[in-house]
Amino acid sequence: MNTVELSFQLNGRRVEIQVSPDLMLVDVLRDVLGLTGTKVGCREGECGACAVLLDGEPVNSCILPAFKVGGRAVVTIEGLEGSDGKLDAIQEAFMEAGASQCGFCTPGMILNAKALLNRVPNPNDGEIRKALSGVLCRCTGYQKIIDAVKLAARNTRAASE
Amino acid sequence: MLDKTDETKQAQVLTREKIDLEHLVRTPKADLAVAGKSVVRTDDRLKVRGKLKYGADFPQEGFLHAKILRSPYPHALIRSIDTEAAKQLPGVVAVLTAADVPGRNGFGAIIPDQPVICGDKVRYVGDGVALVAAETEKIAQEALSLIEVVYEPLPAVFDPRDAMKEDAPKIHESGNILSHNKLRKGDVDAGFASADVILERTYQVPFLEHAYLEPDITMAAPQPDGSILVEGPMQAPFTVRRNIAPVLGVPINKVRVRQVHMGGGFGGKEDSPIDIGCRAALLTQHTGRPVRLALEREEVTIQTCKRHPMIMELKVGAKKDGTLTAFHGALYDEQGAYAGLGPLIPPAGGSHIHSMVMMPGPYEIPHVKVDAYLMYTNHPYGGAMRGFGAPQVHIAHEQMMDELAEALGLSPLEIRRKNAFKLGSVTATGQLLDQSVGLRETLEACAEAFDWEGRCRTRGYVDDARTRRRGVGVGMGWYRTSIGTGGDACGANVYVHEDGSVLLFSGITEMGQGSFTVLPQICAEELGVRLEDVRLVMPDTDMAPESGPTVGSRSTTLMGNAIILAARQVKGVILEMASEMLLVPVDRLESKDRKIYDRDRPDRSVPFRDAAARCMSRGKRLIGQGWWAPPPASLDPETGQGNPYFVYTYSTHMAEVIVDIETGEVEVTNYVAAFDVGKAINPRALEGQIEGGVAMGLGYALMEEVAIEQGYIRNVSLQNYLIPTTLDVPNIRSVILEVENRYGPYGAKGIGEMPNIPATPAILNAVADACGGRVRSLPADPEKVFWAIREAGGPPME
Numbered sequence: 001m002n003t004v005e006l007s008f009q010l011n012g013r014r015v016e017i018q019v020s021p022d023l024m025l026v027d028v029l030r031d032v033l034g035l036t037g038t039k040v041g042c043r044e045g046e047c048g049a050c051a052v053l054l055d056g057e058p059v060n061s062c063i064l065p066a067f068k069v070g071g072r073a074v075v076t077i078e079g080l081e082g083s084d085g086k087l088d089a090i091q092e093a094f095m096e097a098g099a100s101q102c103g104f105c106t107p108g109m110i111l112n113a114k115a116l117l118n119r120v121p122n123p124n125d126g127e128i129r130k131a132l133s134g135v136l137c138r139c140t141g142y143q144k145i146i147d148a149v150k151l152a153a154r155n156t157r158a159a160s161e
Numbered sequence: 162m163l164d165k166t167d168e169t170k171q172a173q174v175l176t177r178e179k180i181d182l183e184h185l186v187r188t189p190k191a192d193l194a195v196a197g198k199s200v201v202r203t204d205d206r207l208k209v210r211g212k213l214k215y216g217a218d219f220p221q222e223g224f225l226h227a228k229i230l231r232s233p234y235p236h237a238l239i240r241s242i243d244t245e246a247a248k249q250l251p252g253v254v255a256v257l258t259a260a261d262v263p264g265r266n267g268f269g270a271i272i273p274d275q276p277v278i279c280g281d282k283v284r285y286v287g288d289g290v291a292l293v294a295a296e297t298e299k300i301a302q303e304a305l306s307l308i309e310v311v312y313e314p315l316p317a318v319f320d321p322r323d324a325m326k327e328d329a330p331k332i333h334e335s336g337n338i339l340s341h342n343k344l345r346k347g348d349v350d351a352g353f354a355s356a357d358v359i360l361e362r363t364y365q366v367p368f369l370e371h372a373y374l375e376p377d378i379t380m381a382a383p384q385p386d387g388s389i390l391v392e393g394p395m396q397a398p399f400t401v402r403r404n405i406a407p408v409l410g411v412p413i414n415k416v417r418v419r420q421v422h423m424g425g426g427f428g429g430k431e432d433s434p435i436d437i438g439c440r441a442a443l444l445t446q447h448t449g450r451p452v453r454l455a456l457e458r459e460e461v462t463i464q465t466c467k468r469h470p471m472i473m474e475l476k477v478g479a480k481k482d483g484t485l486t487a488f489h490g491a492l493y494d495e496q497g498a499y500a501g502l503g504p505l506i507p508p509a510g511g512s513h514i515h516s517m518v519m520m521p522g523p524y525e526i527p528h529v530k531v532d533a534y535l536m537y538t539n540h541p542y543g544g545a546m547r548g549f550g551a552p553q554v555h556i557a558h559e560q561m562m563d564e565l566a567e568a569l570g571l572s573p574l575e576i577r578r579k580n581a582f583k584l585g586s587v588t589a590t591g592q593l594l595d596q597s598v599g600l601r602e603t604l605e606a607c608a609e610a611f612d613w614e615g616r617c618r619t620r621g622y623v624d625d626a627r628t629r630r631r632g633v634g635v636g637m638g639w640y641r642t643s644i645g646t647g648g649d650a651c652g653a654n655v656y657v658h659e660d661g662s663v664l665l666f667s668g669i670t671e672m673g674q675g676s677f678t679v680l681p682q683i684c685a686e687e688l689g690v691r692l693e694d695v696r697l698v699m700p701d702t703d704m705a706p707e708s709g710p711t712v713g714s715r716s717t718t719l720m721g722n723a724i725i726l727a728a729r730q731v732k733g734v735i736l737e738m739a740s741e742m743l744l745v746p747v748d749r750l751e752s753k754d755r756k757i758y759d760r761d762r763p764d765r766s767v768p769f770r771d772a773a774a775r776c777m778s779r780g781k782r783l784i785g786q787g788w789w790a791p792p793p794a795s796l797d798p799e800t801g802q803g804n805p806y807f808v809y810t811y812s813t814h815m816a817e818v819i820v821d822i823e824t825g826e827v828e829v830t831n832y833v834a835a836f837d838v839g840k841a842i843n844p845r846a847l848e849g850q851i852e853g854g855v856a857m858g859l860g861y862a863l864m865e866e867v868a869i870e871q872g873y874i875r876n877v878s879l880q881n882y883l884i885p886t887t888l889d890v891p892n893i894r895s896v897i898l899e900v901e902n903r904y905g906p907y908g909a910k911g912i913g914e915m916p917n918i919p920a921t922p923a924i925l926n927a928v929a930d931a932c933g934g935r936v937r938s939l940p941a942d943p944e945k946v947f948w949a950i951r952e953a954g955g956p957p958m959e
Contacts, residue, residue, distance in 0.1 A: 030218075035211075036211070036214070036217075036218035037210070037211020037212065038211070039215070039217075039374070039375070039424070040217065040376075041374040041375065041376065041424075041458065041879075042458045042878065042879045043457065043458065044458075044878055044879070044880055046878065046879040046880050047374055047879055049374055076211070077210065077211030078210070078211050080210075081210060087209065087210070091209040091210065092209075094205070094208075094209045095201050095202075095205040095206065095209055096201065098199070098201075098202065098205075098845040098846060098848070098849050100202070100204075100205055100208045100209060101425075101673035101674065101675070101849055101853060102373070102374070102375070102423060102424045102425040102426075102672060102673025103204065103205075103207075103208030103209075103213055103422075103424070103673065104215065104373075104374040104375045104424030104425060104673075105374055106208050106209055106211075107211045110209060125892075128887075129887040129888055130887075130888070132887045133886045133887045133888045134886075135887075136372075136374060136879065136884060136886065137374070138371075138372050138373055138374055138425050138427070138853070138857065138884060139425055139673045139849070139853045140849055140852060140853050140856075141849075141851075141852030141853045141854070141855055141856030141857075141885075141890050141893055142852075142856065142886075142887045142890050143848075143852040143890070143892065143893050144845075144848070144849055144852065145887075146887070
């Protein structure tokens, strides 16, 4: 089978691999690179469980051919915590607010929230709901997820003051 | 508000003689250190970091990949199957047909009527006719296309009422009527004769998909000792084991089933892991190799169970003041192709009997008659889904109550205040509700938090263009704790180690509901250690005592009690040792926060771990075993009279919606849900259950339906099976009331399913209030709302 060379930045590190051109990014992340924090729920870009950040913006990695990320920066849920094990404010807030139930949507939710807070540090309910509308959750009714994003925004502001 | 003193007095008079001491586990109700606290969930740290391993995240090296060849017909005879070409494909290791099943060729949670591999006949689009195991998924998929099956299509039946007819195509040899259950109380004719108003209505609900985000997966592997290990997300490991052993033709102790963390279940992962577990285990038995069977989203939709669709005919009689006099119901419950979790196993097993028991609603009605029919059809099979037959009938009786209130000129709250269960009420099955009945309290608390009266004043048009109207709605409900069968019991083992750390073995699974946090909380509370001292071992049928399935909102209550009994046994040993060490009588000792101390002189204490270490060094038993079964259930098969479940959770929901009368679109704008839960063991996790249940109920009301045409599902993916998003679900306010359940740990009763149940009718009632049109056949999507408004002759006049 033909392979193509793929070079991109993953969670702050340079990755150079040979991949089959028909592979989606999620398969490269999970099967080739062993990063299973990115989930597969539907394989058609509907549920958002596979969301990762591409140059800071959320994308559904199950419908993104891997070769398209060449030369770009990808962040997965594994890339959010510091090398010292310190968690991102959103991860902390998800625990504190009780925003995870089965947890399957959690990585996608957190990454979408991360992109939002990078853009809008102090979002209102409507902005949060809109930003997270591409990720499905069947467990929580979204309430505690929205609470968590607000809490993360508040804690981040407090830390920078 | 109710006069609680009178209620309490009445309760004491009623129940003093009735307490079932054999099933009473005395627990403290105050001064709790770990139970009752909103601790962070034990699995959260892994989840937020993407480190929690779900089934699909397990290493795949060495595994064969399995695929199922499915029937393309809803009903057909299999004339021949040719697998030769598939077997020749390089990389294919096994192609199995019905002849290759060594044991019983059937599985099922209640009746094993579903073939592991169909031999002579298929009964729905999705039935398995051959299994393939290959070195890669791709090869397995290709092999499926090389299998040649010759079918002879048969006439099919898709409506439960058609299925009942004499000349209907027979789906199973036993006939299409799987069960006919009867509920008889009083004399309904006399009840209707004494009524001032009689109303008859029919309500209908479709198949619903669980839409858990994690697709089903199972992994089977041969073990060095000749046993087979089956792992995967599942709610009922013991039921999976009970099915796999006879299919393989081996004793139960040769099958080990282990739960992997679940990405949602909602009842659906009670049935489906049996299905794929049996098939993967069979392939492992044949190949001697580990086999991985992972379903794609579309396969999940086609193959696995759904919420039962129903046609519900109701006739209700009432006095002018709203007092109910009689209820007559007919329930046409569609089971689909296989029995699944539908039929009755005495005294009260399947979902069908639960629907029947719940159908008259949480109301005192002197005369009740229900006939409930469960029919096979050539549709996918019905299974458990968050409420087990209760959401459907609540949609009927709660809408009926509103329609009746309207006919009588009463408000929706007045008619419910008149009839709702209270302490001392007798249900339609003749059960005396002698404890923990907080239904009316939830109504009043909900009305207050929602500001029902205030919101009623803002009903009507919300815009100058007069296109959007606001309305409010209420839904009440009740739900069992326990499954009500004879075998409904839980066991737990608690091991304490010399350093004070604890292992907890339980067969209750985690699907997101929080049992892996709540159960250790209960264990830590009883032992007097910290939550972080307790490690819960993933449910494993080789290690945990039989605990039944994780269903029926039973985990916290039944397993909680089993854990308390187990912990108490081992704590007794440790306290005796501490008594020797402190020279203090054992009955004066208290264990809390890792310390055992003299209640009279708290400064005299010994660390829990020191007492445990000394027990170990002296050869004392540091293993506790607990077993708890609820007070026994009963139900007469001819009259439906008895005590089917030992305690119920109660709830009232109120919703505010805005309906666009030109498009039929509905927006839910405000929501309050009040619950009597007995005792909240983890209030924040409990709120999470409430909010999620309401969201699911909203989907049922407004958008969800498995659309099936001639046996073929049209919306197999999440692109066209729509579930609520952040933009559909409003802010939800939870009100938690605690009316003690005397048989529950710290007073608790079940909560997992209840939140889903009154949500749907509360929203439907609000829609009808807003626009004047009532949708009696779900979902109330824009098209149906649009037409309901037109049928009602336009929106209400002002």
